Amino acid sequence: MTYVLTELDNCILGIVWRAGSITAYGVRNYFAQSATLTWSASTGSVYPSIRRLRTARLLAAKPPSGPRKSELLHLTASGLAALELWLVQTDADFGRATSDPIRTRIHFLGALSNGSRRHILKHYQDITRTAIDELEQRLALAMTSEIDLSEKLGVMGALAELRARLNWLIEVEQVLGFGSAG
């Protein structure tokens, strides 16, 4: 009955809410195109999730209008309630810093020689900059075309994180470059 929704389940509710009505395939494309939602658009997660949401009567479907066989999904009243609950009842744990593989690695940089360490710090900065450039291009597109506000805000949030990481990496470089490192 009251099965516990995963983050992905709830996120799909959100996508359906945003679209008004959308096919399962459309949900998949939404994930594929979004620069900020980190789930893969894999069929192995999206279709089973939608099936569960329909079984739980949080999503419902209307038969297709056109020649295509796909059904149009929409939120039920309980679906909207579940979405609102997810947004509102956000545990304090979610406020904590995320899991960042680069931050993890910085922990153990001391295992490298001084030369490699400097070199690899530059690499971490480079791949962060690449990611920043990618998002900035998205944002530029969002300015000109009719991309919605929420996606724009999401991209801005991701950019904020990446710029903060880049500045921190530069700080790390300076600390390790002058101190004797460890």
Added chain:
Amino acid sequence: MTYVLTELDNCILGIVWRAGSITAYGVRNYFAQSATLTWSASTGSVYPSIRRLRTARLLAAKPPSGPRKSELLHLTASGLAALELWLVQTDADFGRATSDPIRTRIHFLGALSNGSRRHILKHYQDITRTAIDELEQRLALAMTSEIDLSEKLGVMGALAELRARLNWLIEVEQVLGFGSAG
């Protein structure tokens, strides 16, 4: 033979490197005490990982010196090589923004009434501030006591991320507060 190490496996190599020699139990405590490594200290991940690393000869153990039964783990030469490889061969994907549940939710804030939306934005800011406070206290401790540089750098990185998120959330509030929101 050449089994592929997970992030956790590599991180454990890093912890053992840092300690010089350490028991499996010590590795677990390391995770439990770290404010920056996001893995749980669960026995169900740590012990099996260490077993795999020993089988692969990346970790080796010396019999206990004291009365306690626990063995002291240390890195082998190949273990150190694996650790270095992990630090150096960091895929560009890891440069991207991390998966942030709060950023995900911002995507769908439009599903709430104006009142709830403002309220919940404050909540997201609050739990972020709480996390910031927690880390700042850690950092203060790190200044006085002999906590090592790497842990301090890690905490600084996590703080940078959280402060960036907080500023972004304030920006989101301003954007949604003036525009008609959506």
Added chain:
DNA sequence: GGCTCCATGTAAGGAGTTACATGATTCA
């Protein structure tokens, strides 16, 4: 002699991802 750490493990489950498989529709 019981309580608390120290210490190590297994079993089951959760939340996805990757890879595979299938068919229908549109367009050149």
Added chain:
DNA sequence: TGAATCATGTAACTCCTTACATGGAGCC
């Protein structure tokens, strides 16, 4: 008619977490 896209699914696997189980060591 063949390629691309639309469309939906399952099976196996990954990587980790939770919960359970067990026993020794020190201590009061």
